[in-house]
């Protein structure tokens with residue numbers, strides 16, 4: 001039997017040597033293949049191993065409906081907005097997508113405009129999005145480039161999160177806003193979840209509006225200047241489940257719209273002399289980091305597992321990694337139990353009043369695994 005195994009093993013090695021491309025596609029343990037940039041992206045790679053996986057340069061004659069959906073109707077965006085959204089108000093002009101807001105009655109609303117999404121056509125997680133846009137002008141305009149969750153795994157808005165890469169309300173000239181919405185992030189902790197800053201000439205010049213989203217962290221930028229930073233910090237979130245603080249571990253899709261009026265955009269009324277006004281987008285490029293090339297070191301040992309204030313919940317110090325931790329594996333009495341996306345976990349359905357020895361290890365995107373953490377003795381509360 002032993003001899004047969006050795007023969008089989010040698011045969012395997014020989015086969016492996018003959019076709020190395022097929023049997024060993026990359027150097028990472030989980031076999032991720034290197035990313036290929038899409039052909040229709042004018043800037044296919046960015047420093048840091050970012051590869052363009054989805055893009056629209058708006059270079060055709062019409063909106064590419066293999067990439068975009070129009071959301072049409074008088075639904076008011078949930079904010080009492082005053083526009084009727086129709087596809088008629090969007091055109092591709094000179095390499096740009098132009099959304100025009102007009103003063104005209106349609107479907108019971110006094111204005112028309114457009115709203116487009118990439119839902120089911122461009123769904124993303126842990127990406128870098130670079131858009132280039134020029135804001136409309138005037139009191140009553142409310143353009144935005146933002147993201148909503150593809151599935152509502154943590155519940156309806158805002159429980160599953162919303163990422164506002166940029167928003168602009170025309171009555172507050174040149175002030176760009178960047179915000180996240182979650183169930184409890186701001187209320188419980190008093191931490192700021194929105195940022196805003198004045199950038200010159202946003203209504204007359206195109207600027208890059210950008211987001212870099214990695215596990216537990218979202219950064220936003222205007223022309224490379226960091227505007228927003230949103231982090232998941234388990235130590236500060238002991239009283240709430242991670243998803244109530246930071247539900248950004250799921251697929252999201254992109255939305256681009258120009259609202260008119262509404263609770264925020266219309267807070268100082270609508271100036272009817274501004275119409276028509278346009279929101280112009282030069283490009284949208286979505287990048288993913290090529291883990292097969294940049295995620296090369298194993299994560300450090302997770303540290304300091306502790307019992308949180310939230311019932312039957314533990315948290316631990318994040319592991320460091322050259323890219324980031326995709327998930328943590330939780331062990332109960334030495335056996336694998338479940339994965340956690342962030343550095344907090346709530347146990348359910350264990351035996352009441354029983355004590356368990358808990359350890360955690362970090363796993364990165366390349367499949368490299370950290371050393372196991374220290375052991376916490378944890379008693380499940382009924």
Ligand SMILES: [Ca+2]
Nearest residue numbers: 057095282283
């Ligand atoms: Ca373009």
Ligand SMILES: [Ca+2]
Nearest residue numbers: 295297322364
């Ligand atoms: Ca790594």
